[in-house]
Amino acid sequence: MPFQKLAPPARGTAITKGKSGALVVPRDPIVPFVEGDGTGPDIWRATKRVLDAAVQKSYHDERTIEWFEVFAGEKANNRFGEWLPADTLTALRLYRVGIKGPLTTPVGGGMRSINVAIRQKLDLYACVRPVRYFSGVPSPMKNPEKLDAIIFRENTEDVYAGIEYEAGSPAATKLIDFLTKNLGAAIRPGSGIGIKPMSREATRNLVRRAINYAIAQRKHTVTLVHKGNIMKFTEGAFRTWGYELAREEFADLVVPEEELAAKHGGKLPPGKILLNDRIADAMFQQILLRPEEYQVIVTPNLNGDYLSDAAAAQVGGLGLAPGGNMNDDIACFEATHGTAPKYAGQDKVNPGSMILSGVLLLEHIGWQEAASAVIRGLERTIAQKRVTYDLHRQIEGATLLKCSEFGEAIVENIDQRMAKSLR
Numbered sequence: 519m520p521f522q523k524l525a526p527p528a529r530g531t532a533i534t535k536g537k538s539g540a541l542v543v544p545r546d547p548i549v550p551f552v553e554g555d556g557t558g559p560d561i562w563r564a565t566k567r568v569l570d571a572a573v574q575k576s577y578h579d580e581r582t583i584e585w586f587e588v589f590a591g592e593k594a595n596n597r598f599g600e601w602l603p604a605d606t607l608t609a610l611r612l613y614r615v616g617i618k619g620p621l622t623t624p625v626g627g628g629m630r631s632i633n634v635a636i637r638q639k640l641d642l643y644a645c646v647r648p649v650r651y652f653s654g655v656p657s658p659m660k661n662p663e664k665l666d667a668i669i670f671r672e673n674t675e676d677v678y679a680g681i682e683y684e685a686g687s688p689a690a691t692k693l694i695d696f697l698t699k700n701l702g703a704a705i706r707p708g709s710g711i712g713i714k715p716m717s718r719e720a721t722r723n724l725v726r727r728a729i730n731y732a733i734a735q736r737k738h739t740v741t742l743v744h745k746g747n748i749m750k751f752t753e754g755a756f757r758t759w760g761y762e763l764a765r766e767e768f769a770d771l772v773v774p775e776e777e778l779a780a781k782h783g784g785k786l787p788p789g790k791i792l793l794n795d796r797i798a799d800a801m802f803q804q805i806l807l808r809p810e811e812y813q814v815i816v817t818p819n820l821n822g823d824y825l826s827d828a829a830a831a832q833v834g835g836l837g838l839a840p841g842g843n844m845n846d847d848i849a850c851f852e853a854t855h856g857t858a859p860k861y862a863g864q865d866k867v868n869p870g871s872m873i874l875s876g877v878l879l880l881e882h883i884g885w886q887e888a889a890s891a892v893i894r895g896l897e898r899t900i901a902q903k904r905v906t907y908d909l910h911r912q913i914e915g916a917t918l919l920k921c922s923e924f925g926e927a928i929v930e931n932i933d934q935r936m937a938k939s940l941r
Contacts, residue, residue: 520608520612521605521608521609522603522604522605523598524588524589524605524609526548526586526609527548527584527585527586529546530546530547530548530584531546531547531548532544532547532548532612532613532614533547533548533613533614533615533883534614535614535847539846541614541615541882541884543883543884543885545580545581546581546582546583546584547583547615548584548586548613549583549584549586549613549615549616549617549879550585550586550587550588550606550609550610550613550616550617551566551585551586551587551588551616551617551618552587552588552590552606552616552617552618552619553587553593553619554591554618554620554621554857555593555619555620555621555622555857555859555862556620556622556857556858556859556861556862557619557620557857557858557859557861557862557864557866557867557921558591558619558620558621558853558857559619559862560861560862560863560864560865560866560867560869560922561619561853561867561868561869561872561873561921562619562872563921563925564869564873564921564922564925565617565869565873565875565876566585567925567926568869568873568876568892568895568925568928568929568932569583569873569876569879569880569888569892570582570583571932572880572889572891572895572932573880573885575891575933576885576888576891577885577887577888581885586609586613588603588605588606588609588610588616589603589605589606590602590603590606590618590621590632590636591621591622591632592621592622594606601632602632602635602639606636607639607640610636610640610850611640611847611848614847614849615849615850615851615879616848616849616850616851617850617852617875617876617879618636618850618851619852619853619872620852620855620856620857621857622857622859633852634678634680636843636850637673637674637843638674638679640845640848640850641674641845642673642674642845642848642849642850643672643673643674643720643844643845644670644671644672644673644727644844644845645669645670645671645841645842645843646668646669646671646841646842646843646844646878647668647669647671647822647826647830647839647841647842647854648667648668648669648840648878649665649666649667649668649669649826649829649830649832649833649839650666650667650833651663651666651834652833652834652838652896652897652900653900653901654900654901654903654913655833655838655900655909656834656909656912656913657832657834658831658832659806659832659833662832662834664809664810665809665810665832666809666810666813667805667809667812667813667829668731668813668814668815669816669822669825669826669829670724670728670731670814670815670816670817670822671817671818671819671821671823671825671826672716672720672721672756672819673843674720674819675715675716675717675720675818675819676715676716676752676819676820677712677714677819677820678819678820678823679714679715681712681713681715682710682711682712682713683710683711683712684710685708686708690709690710690711693711694709694711714749714752715752716752716753716755716756716818718755718759721755721759721763722759722760722762722763724816725740725742725759725760725763725816726763728740728814728816729763729764729767729768729771729772729791729793729814731814732791732813732814733768733771733791737791737813737814738786738790738791738792739791739794739812739813740772740791740792740793740794740813740814740815740816741793741794741795741796741801741812741815741816742756742757742760742793742794742816743795743796743801743815743817743818743821743822744757744795744796744797744798744817744818744821745797745798745821746758746795746797747797752818753798753818756818757795760793760795761774761793761795764793768791771789771790771791772790772791773786773787773790773791773792773793774793775793775794775795778792798817798821798824801821802824802825802828805825805828805829805832806832826839826841826854827839830854834909835908836855837855837867837868837870837871837906837908837909838868838870838874839854839855840853840854840871840872840874840875840878841853841854841871841875841878842875842878842879842882849879849882851875851876851878851879851882852872853871853872853875854871854875855871865920865921865922866906866907866920866921867906867907867908867921868905868906868907868908868909868924869906869921869924869925870896870924873892873896873928874892874896876892877889877892877893880892891932892928892932895928895929895930895932896928896931899927899928899931902917902927902931903915903916903917904916904917904919904923904924904927905917905918906918906919906920906924
């Protein structure tokens with residue numbers, strides 16, 4: 519038994535990998551879940567209800583998900599006296615696919631962020647965040663439907679690596695002394711110090727995953743976003759390594775932007791993928807003014823954090839923004855918003871982010887029929903103006919639903935759609 523304090527479900531089978539590297543998904547996969555802190559239990563209950571209904575309606579009794587509760591955050595600390603038990607990491611490694619709600623970051627001690635800790639301990643190097651518009655969702659944009667992109671954000675390096683030293687601490691003083699005396703750096707005494715590591719290996723892993731996604735989904739543009747004009751040896755290297763990877767591994771499919779005019783008359787050949795790059799601050803304008811030009815976006819950690827939230831704001835906000843953290847073996851999908859503790863236990867908040875993260879999970883394991891059923895149910899529910907408070911206050915004539923009621927409305931609309939498809 520690989521677990522110290524938990525017992526896996528009595529039923530269900532682990533997902534494995536075949537010789538080709540593809541997932542081998544049984545009819546009854548065991549999927550670990552962390553319900554999350556704050557509003558996490560509310561949104562998880564709604565999400566589980568929707569996902570189970572979609573699987574049942576799509577496959578009847580031929581397939582089912584065996585859910586396995588594992589723990590992180592406040593619930594883990596209350597039950598086991600630790601914020602991120604080893605069993606949770608073991609379960610994600612063993613079963614390969616999981617889902618989690620938002621987690622509280624300990625205040626005044628402990629790890630900086632449990633979310634970041636999970637990514638780093640499991641080397642979930644890619645944060646993958648699709649951004650798309652659902653008709654009827656309030657948006658500040660005139661044409662929010664033009665934005666339909668997926669952001670691949672490096673997940674383990676950059677300033678999020680957490681290598682920093684408090685102002686006035688012995689470590690910060692020692693580091694400043696070394697940098698000024700040995701490397702000629704100009705740093706004010708008493709500064710706090712943070713270090714920004716970015717590696718060739720992590721960059722290549724991320725860009726490879728993004729290009730493979732573009733190939734599989736028949737996308738024709740991949741964009742590297744960086745601040746390499748200023749940070750030449752970190753973000754500039756990110757750009758260099760990205761193009762390098764494309765030349766070495768995808769030369770027959772990828773056309774760098776600088777070659778588009780010189781070799782192809784400015785027109786992308788059929789079946790090819792354009793690889794270009796944009797400076798990070800300029801990209802914030804581009805995603806607002808010309809969103810239709812960007813399909814797959816690849817960024818370092820901090821840029822990706824900012825850009826994915828800004829993009830989500832264009833299509834309705836974080837309440838409908840899914841995400842997943844993954845490497846070549848493990849994928850953990852999650853709600854992208856925080857815990858919203860003031861709404862905890864009120865059955866009030868929008869569960870859309872976690873429901874859509876569940877859609878990503880279903881797609882990841884190849885259960886596309888169930889994933890599509892959830893999307894159809896969600897689209898129909900929003901079109902009916904039956905929404906939670908965050909959308910209700912912006913939609914004239916809308917019906918206000920609780921978190922659980924919104925989930926039930928999606929299930930109801932899955933039922934209606936499935937019934938129509940069977941006629």
